[in-house]
Amino acid sequence: MSTTPTLELKGVTRRFGPQTVLDRVDVSIPSGSFTALLGASGCGKSTTLRIMAGLDRPSEGAVLLNGADVADRTAHERNVAMVFQSYALYPHLSVEQNIALPLAMRHLTTLGRMPFVGRFAPGSGEARAKIRRAVGEVAEMLGLEQLLHRKPAQLSGGQKQRVALGRALVRDPVLFLLDEPLSNLDARLRVKMRSELVALHKRTGRPFVYVTHDQSEAMAMADQIVVMIGGRVAQAGTPQDLYERPASREVAGFIGTNAINFFEPGSAPAGLHPAAGSAVIALRPEHLSPATSGTVEARLETAEYLGSEVVLALRAESGAELRAIAPGNYAIPAPGSAVRLGFDPAQVHVFDAASGQRIGEAA
Numbered sequence: 001m002s003t004t005p006t007l008e009l010k011g012v013t014r015r016f017g018p019q020t021v022l023d024r025v026d027v028s029i030p031s032g033s034f035t036a037l038l039g040a041s042g043c044g045k046s047t048t049l050r051i052m053a054g055l056d057r058p059s060e061g062a063v064l065l066n067g068a069d070v071a072d073r074t075a076h077e078r079n080v081a082m083v084f085q086s087y088a089l090y091p092h093l094s095v096e097q098n099i100a101l102p103l104a105m106r107h108l109t110t111l112g113r114m115p116f117v118g119r120f121a122p123g124s125g126e127a128r129a130k131i132r133r134a135v136g137e138v139a140e141m142l143g144l145e146q147l148l149h150r151k152p153a154q155l156s157g158g159q160k161q162r163v164a165l166g167r168a169l170v171r172d173p174v175l176f177l178l179d180e181p182l183s184n185l186d187a188r189l190r191v192k193m194r195s196e197l198v199a200l201h202k203r204t205g206r207p208f209v210y211v212t213h214d215q216s217e218a219m220a221m222a223d224q225i226v227v228m229i230g231g232r233v234a235q236a237g238t239p240q241d242l243y244e245r246p247a248s249r250e251v252a253g254f255i256g257t258n259a260i261n262f263f264e265p266g267s268a269p270a271g272l273h274p275a276a277g278s279a280v281i282a283l284r285p286e287h288l289s290p291a292t293s294g295t296v297e298a299r300l301e302t303a304e305y306l307g308s309e310v311v312l313a314l315r316a317e318s319g320a321e322l323r324a325i326a327p328g329n330y331a332i333p334a335p336g337s338a339v340r341l342g343f344d345p346a347q348v349h350v351f352d353a354a355s356g357q358r359i360g361e362a363a
């Protein structure tokens with residue numbers, strides 16, 4: 001396998017007037033990887049993606065595609081495909097024509113692209129057959145064979161998104177860039193499309209860069225997550241790296257389904273960590289649970305029974321609020337009861353109170 005990453009951003013800064021939207025962003029997209037660009041609204045994800053695509057240019061810094069500087073190459077010349085949340089399908093064209101469009105633009109003359117006259121245009125017969133074959137392959141890959149003659153208005157959201165993907169796939173691009181492609185779909189379909197996209201990524205073997213503000217989507221799909229905060233890369237790593245060793249307090253707060261417990265200096269329950277007097281301590285609710293021999297004591301305030309687990313909201317003697325998770329069969333005591341909680345010291349995170357950066361290893 002080649003060691004040259006498919007795409008690299010090196011020290012990319014983008015300013016719009018006085019506003020610095022990207023600040024010295026370094027991102028490396030390994031060949032064959034599935035990278036999620038994850039961050040809150042306005043952190044610069046779409047701008048990063050547009051710069052990767054060649055739809056926007058950095059104010060400073062370099063964009064390398066397979067090792068070559070592509071600053072002056074257009075999106076078309078880079079042969080990268082971009083898929084947007086809005087699908088961007090042509091309503092008057094059929095599914096087949098929508099998917100075929102990038103190839104038709106590339107291979108046919110203007111005359112050859114015209115629906116009726118095109119049949120008689122010189123030299124277009126072979127090109128047409130080639131396009132039809134390529135569209136057929138893509139349609140099969142995406143399960144669209146039965147829908148090729150429909151217009152976009154006759155499709156569901158998930159089907160439209162598949163057509164938009166088909167149009168990207170048919171070009172056989174070197175890189176796929178996807179900007180929140182599932183955000184217009186309902187929750188169930190989104191989860192289904194997640195696994196379809198992962199399967200598609202495996203089949204193509206091409207790198208995917210996927211923009212999302214949904215950490216669970218990034219965790220479920222990506223092998224590399226780049227967390228962006230305020231126009232900077234806060235951390236890049238595997239989902240496991242980010243979950244187990246968040247580089248900063250902000251990343252710790254962003255990653256994980258259950259909001260992590262933070263304890264400001266001096267407010268952590270007794271016994272949690274020796275540095276708790278001067279540092280910020282963090283512990284995920286799923287790493288804190290009722291145990292008869294537990295060393296943390298707190299009073300139960302509320303309990304949410306969710307079937308497979310019970311989410312407990314408690315208050316420690318220090319005054320700190322904390323959340324813990326008990327198994328679904330936990331016998332929930334009355335509110336106000338004292339509860340002993342156990343934790344694994346290896347799961348405790350320590351952050352510098354001033355900078356928010358991670359300090360050392362977990363105790």
Ligand SMILES: Nc1ncnc2c1ncn2[C@@H]1O[C@H](COP(=O)(O)OP(=O)(O)OP(=O)(O)O)[C@@H](O)[C@H]1O
Pocket residue numbers: 016021039040041042043044045046047048213
């Ligand atoms: N063409 C532009 N001119 C001026 N400011 C812009 C332009 N494009 C983006 N911005 C600003 O840059 C910042 C980052 O925008 P960007 O769209 O990259 O963020 P994002 O993380 O993708 O957000 P969202 O998730 O809401 O799409 C925002 O503050 C936005 O207002």
